[in-house]
Amino acid sequence: MSGPLRTSEKVVKPTPPELMEDAGTGLDYGTRPDRMPGYITPIDRFFLRSHAPTPHLDAASWSLRIEGSGVREPLTYTYADLWERFPLVTVVRTLECAGNRRVLFGEAYGREFKGTQWGRGAIGTAEWTGVRLRDLLEPVGITPGAREVMPQALDAIQTRRPMPLTKALADDTVLALTMNGETLPLDHGYPARVVVSGWLGAASIKWVGRIEVSEHPLYVPWNTEDYVLIGPDYPAQAPSLGVPITAIPVAGLVELPWPALLRPVPQVVRGRAYAGENRVTAVEYRIDEGPWQEATLTPPEIQGAWVRWQFGWDPEPGDHTIQVRATDDQGRTQPDTVPWNDLGYCYHAVLSHPVRVEPTA
Known part of the structure; x- marks a missing residue:
């Protein structure tokens, strides 16, 4: 029996606990x-990852402005322009937050990180249809x-x-204008949103309203203070505090589940593997x-998207x-x-x- 329907004032779609893991931010x-x-x-x-509450935008009044020192003639596109003036393409791509598995990272080092408390679920694969950015x-x-x-997003920040x-x-x-064959959901x-294949999810900006093209390096909090690797193994690349993250x-x-509870019967263990801009070629497992031992990969095997694997146990x-x-x-x-x-x-x-196998009663 399903639990109570869980929603957040900061997001639109339901986030029931039987499907979603709450990272504690409301976003x-x-x-x-x-x-x-x-x-x-x-x-x-x-999965949902946002830096501010989901904005409620109207496509009829929405526009996309492309400007900056790297363009000769700034232009503004309407929503209708995107559908009517440009070829549509479809890609199947995986998005993963760079902070995925942060809780497990902290446990491995015996401390807790600040930031969104992700387990293993900040990753997903969708079919995205829209206009190539280069065509715009x-x-x-x-x-x-x-x-x-x-x-740049039209969210609050x-x-x-x-x-x-x-x-x-x-x-x-x-x-992207659609997701899994449906009009792009609000959340x-x-x-319209950008899908940047193989890179950290933060690069795939949602609710896009402006695109700046620059002849100079651009520095913002999301590539100088956040979404950068900071530590003894990562020399700072000023003005960034560390090494900006790109590919996953x-x-x-x-x-x-973690931990998992299984029955002592023959079964198939399944999973996914993802390699950012690259393609997964092998998955091994051990008990x-x-x-x-080598796990079996199952099609499709798509560059920039995860692959499924399985083995019998x-x-x-x-x-x-x-x-x-x-x-x-x-x-x-x-x-x-x-x-x-x-x-x-x-x-x-x-x-x-961790897995516990309990005898059948």
């Missing part, structure tokens, strides 16, 4: 890893000296984050520190640990440990997933 909700039914994450359980930029006349492109021009012009950098960026590192996810009663490690097409494999960083970002170490 941020992760997907329960044991509630991922198919390859595509349904909208009702796609072409009519404004990009100058030879243009270096960076920065989408004007969330924004720059990217290199080359990333903005990539085939799969899209201003996920309606009327490779990591795996087991589709079981109770035993030998590493006939568990004995008692306490067990499942470990999973993924490898991408650049030969990068999940490490056993990750260097400390002050804000608890990009934790992609191999996790020891």
Whole structure:
């Protein structure tokens, strides 16, 4: 029987505990890893990460302004312009918050991080349809000296984050208008949001109302103070306090509760693995520190999106640990440990997933 319907004044869609994990801010909700039914994450359980309450925007009065020192002719597009004047493209891409697994990072080091208290659920995959960002930029006349492109949100704090021009012009950098075949939901960026493939979720700005193209580096709180790796292993790149995060590192996810309770019968253990801009090529698993074995990858296998994996297990009663490690097409494999960083970002170490198998009564 489902629990009470949970909603927040800061977001629009219901966030019931049987589907979503409350990160405690009223803005941020992760997907329960044991509630991922198919390859595509349904909208009702796609994770939410926002820096301010969801704005209620009207597409009829909304517009998108493209301007800055890197354009010859600033332009303003209406919502109708996006649908009528440009080819639509569809991409299937995974978004992951750079703070995913922050709680587990803290537990590994015996301390608690500030910031959104994410478990493993700040990740999801959707089908996004919209206009390539480069198609919107072409009519404004990009100058030879243009270096960076920065989408800016129409939320209360004007969330924004720059990217290199080359990333903005990539085939799969899209201003999305729909999500999983439906008009973009309010919480996920309606009327339009950017989808920046393979990068941290904070780069995929929601509720976009302005895009700045600049001939100079752009510095904002989201690439100087936040969403940067700060610590002894990450020399500061002034004016940033550390190393700004771009692509997400490779990591795996087991589709079981934490901790998991299983029956002592033959079963299939399933999960996902994601490698940011790259493609996952292998997933290995081991039980109770035993030998590493190869899991089976199941299609589709899409660059910039997660892949599903599975293996069979006939568990004995008692306490067990499942470990999973993924490898991408650049030969990068999940490490056993990750260097400390002050804000608890990009934790992609191999996790020891606790499992209890109880005898059948």
